[in-house]
Amino acid sequence: MTIQSEPAEGPIDPGLSAIVSERRQLTNLAYRLLGSLAEAEDVVQETYARWYAMSPSRREAVESPGAWLTKVAGRICLDLLGSARARRERYVGAWIPEPLPDRAEWVTGQAADPADRVTLDESVSMAFLVVLESMTPAERVAFVLHDVFCHSFAEVAEIVGRTPGACRQLASSARRRVRASRPAAAPTARQAGVVRDFKQAWEAGDIDALIGILDPGATVTADGGGVVDALLVPLEGAEELARYAAALIGKAGGLTLLERTVNGQPGLIGQRDGVTEVVMAFDIVDDRIRHIWAVRNxxxxHPWREEPQP
Structure with a gap:
């Protein structure tokens, strides 16, 4: 599970190529560390602002601009993670990482949008990001930088402000959390089949079929951010969840369910008059749905929104 730098698109001034080509990599790093596309883009902008705030002579003295940019972005993210815990304690309801569409499916259509610069793989699956949320800021930074982006512990230590040995322990602790909470994922085609079965049973209001698709301890977590009506606490249990879903689809007149890729995995979106109102990600274990994350905030x-056509 590694992320490699990708070349920037289009012609670039050779003198700036070493800097500009890192933008995609920085966005990938910041999104995995923060779980927010908007915050990731802010981090990248701030990182470049600090680079260009230096005098030309200081910039020329930097041996590896990419390493410098990564170090600054990592430190900014570490600071943000510390303050994010307090912000999310005040958040109305559950906080879920921001969902990303597949590059071919997002609807805003602007090539410069940061959603087009995030590589979708298992390290951005909703289940993975939720596990990252359970870590301390230092654990998350050490693990993501080392295990996902292949930085050495010496490099990680410069960002986290601890010894390489301490960073190794942080990453090891984070790795155990990931392994304990994430069984081996089923092939994508099988996951897509389970999601499709769930969609059809939900649209039909078939409670028995829903219960058969859900793990007995299945949980649904919704994020409305206090902006829209949503569950304020997770709902647990296959039967309770199935009855809630059946009742919900009965009330949601005009809502169209569509199969879409959500953070690199099969998922669903709910649209009304062409506008996406909810994005659902799934955690599927042994061909049953173990967790559903529904983002309604x-x-x-924004990457999923499309204005209705007149």
């Missing part, structure tokens, strides 16, 4: 749905 409009602030987290």
């Amino acid at each position: 409009p602030e987290k749905l």
